Amino acid sequence: xxxxxxxxxxxxxxxxxxxxxxxxxxxxxxxxxxxxxxxxxxxxxxxxxxxxxxxxxxxxxxxxxxxxxxxxxxxxxxxxxxxxxxxxxxxxxxxxxxxxxxxxxxxxxxxxxxxxxxxxxxxxxxxxxxxxxxxxxxxxxxxxxxxxxxxxxxxxxxxxxxxxxxxxxxxxxxxxxxxxxxxxxxxxxxxxxxxxxxxxxxxxxxxxxxxxxxxxxxxxxxxxxxxxxxxxxxxxxxxxxxxxxxxxxxxxxxxxxxxxxxxxxxxxxxxxxxxxxxxxxxxxxxxxxxxxxxxxxxxxxxxxxxxxxxxxxxxxxxxxxxxxxxxxxxx
Numbered sequence: 518x519x520x521x522x523x524x525x526x527x528x529x530x531x532x533x534x535x536x537x538x539x540x541x542x543x544x545x546x547x548x549x550x551x552x553x554x555x556x557x558x559x560x561x562x563x564x565x566x567x568x569x570x571x572x573x574x575x576x577x578x579x580x581x582x583x584x585x586x587x588x589x590x591x592x593x594x595x596x597x598x599x600x601x602x603x604x605x606x607x608x609x610x611x612x613x614x615x616x617x618x619x620x621x622x623x624x625x626x627x628x629x630x631x632x633x634x635x636x637x638x639x640x641x642x643x644x645x646x647x648x649x650x651x652x653x654x655x656x657x658x659x660x661x662x663x664x665x666x667x668x669x670x671x672x673x674x675x676x677x678x679x680x681x682x683x684x685x686x687x688x689x690x691x692x693x694x695x696x697x698x699x700x701x702x703x704x705x706x707x708x709x710x711x712x713x714x715x716x717x718x719x720x721x722x723x724x725x726x727x728x729x730x731x732x733x734x735x736x737x738x739x740x741x742x743x744x745x746x747x748x749x750x751x752x753x754x755x756x757x758x759x760x761x762x763x764x765x766x767x768x769x770x771x772x773x774x775x776x777x778x779x780x781x782x783x784x785x786x787x788x789x790x791x792x793x794x795x796x797x798x799x800x801x802x803x804x805x806x807x808x809x810x811x812x813x814x815x816x817x818x819x820x821x822x823x824x825x826x827x828x829x830x831x832x833x834x835x836x837x838x839x840x841x842x843x844x845x846x847x848x
Contacts, residue, residue: 653730662741684703687700747768
């Protein structure tokens with residue numbers, strides 16, 4: 518009995534571990550998410566109790582129960598921490614319509630139904646181009662919005678056109694020597710930084726950046742979509758912090774060295790880098806689906822392109838994520 522039970526529970530653990538490994542690394546295609554699996558964490562506790570009954574000493578201090586409980590604990594924590602996200606409909610797509618129910622008056626979100634007419638704010642901003650400017654630090658702070666990028670037609674250094682519901686952006690800019698500092702942040706009309714979301718609403722932010730100077734981008738967005746083609750821009754540094762979002766960045770080869778840092782919660786992240794530029798990826802976070810085509814894993818948490826040591830131009834990517842689908846491809 519002892520040998521048979523050990524083989525049985527050993528097989529269960531191996532099968533479960535292999536299944537989890539395959540889902541995390543996107544080996545299998547299931548119509549079920551980690552979040553759905555996490556809801557069944559109590560099953561592991563039940564199996565742990567069964568393992569006690571099968572144990573000849575009838576003690577909870579046995580390897581099988583310990584392993585099952587060890588699996589159950591992180592799943593239980595993850596399930597609890599993502600309860601709020603369960604209100605978000607399956608995916609962040611298209612025009613980002615949100616439909617929440619919330620009884621907490623102190624929430625960071627203000628919710629409206631279709632019977633309430635929302636206030637639509639449209640704004641236009643611009644920063645003239647000074648030919649002495651060589652480098653720009655741009656800080657962007659936004660809530661739930663869809664961000665677009667293009668080049669200004671008027672020759673300005675920076676332009677922005679926004680369409681928001683219940684929120685406004687503020688622009689601050691300062692020039693020091695050859696560097697321009699631009700702060701472009703979202704504030705609600707009552708200045709409490711709440712994100713105003715209602716069914717059928719779209720928050721659109723159209724950014725236009727000159728391709729002449731070197732850019733350092735510091736972006737913080739909430740739930741939203743950001744797809745930037747930066748292949749023709751001189752990007753020195755990108756820092757991006759986001760919650761539940763769909764992120765796409767296409768980088769170019771205009772700089773000898775570029776750094777990208779992304780911190781995300783539950784997100785879909787795609788980064789494209791040129792084949793002629795070497796790239797190194799450092800990634801933290803266990804529960805992520807990864808696709809690093811064209812990269813070789815050199816050690817724990819680090820991937821490099823084959824030409825990394827010899828290439829003159831390099832891109833360094835640092836990723837910190839809770840539960841995201843992350844892909845880095847070469848074009």
